[in-house]
Amino acid sequence: MMSVLPPVRRDRIVAEIPQCFKKEACLQTRDSFHSKVISACKQQRTGTVGRFKISKVIVVGDLSVGKTCMINRFCKDVFDKNYKATIGVDFEMERFEILGVPFSLQLWDTAGQERFKCIASTYYRGAQAIVIAFDLTDISSLEHTKQWLQDALKENDPSSVLLFLVGSKKDLSNPSQYAQMERDALKVAKEMQAEYWSVSSLTGENVKEFFFRVASLTFESSVLAELEKTNARRIGDVVSKY
């Protein structure tokens, strides 16, 4: 059968699980994908993952912390120094190939401005991962991350959604300011049970690494959930025969 989609970009191919940024605030420290996931991918038993399923990631956080720039750096490799507020929401699609399986990620870029929050929050539902962004040079934006998380969790299943806390504009913070900010952010990340990252969209530092990590962990949890569903169905079949 002919495929309607162009092949996945060569720089979106993942064969090994990308490592976390800081061991102290890390969703998992395994140095390879879950063995069940590896064998499911080898046998092409990933169910809807890789076929119809599109995984949703939402990016939330205060206005002007750099959410749009982060997504644009990753998806388009560009950086705009002028601030253009996101109105409501925007989204980008990114296609990966992980362990040989095609994987589509929808990145939802939401508005931080209070007056757009109402529109933006209607798009929070059904996220597999939540990225809470703050500005590494602005402590108040870190303090607000808990509120952003709370709002986003209202629309999602807290037990299955993956959380990432990401500090932006690393290029603007000096080493001592950065060290203090990171100490605070690690504390917040641990409380939230989020994985911590810091990036710069201006220089590109850690941006690709961060989104690859998001994609890989989202993929892994989607495949594991799919395997669980299949197992539950099989057990159901056996039980219903008697």
Ligand SMILES: Nc1nc2c(ncn2[C@@H]2O[C@H](COP(=O)(O)OP(=O)(O)OP(=O)(O)O)[C@@H](O)[C@H]2O)c(=O)[nH]1
């Ligand atoms: N130096 C530097 N500036 C950045 C970086 N990321 C974003 N900025 C600047 O910060 C401002 C806000 O960036 P945006 O990405 O538009 O912020 P946002 O979080 O999307 O804002 P809203 O859409 O209003 O919620 C812009 O002027 C960007 O150029 C960075 O990594 N380094």
Ligand SMILES: [Mg+2]
């Ligand atoms: Mg924006």
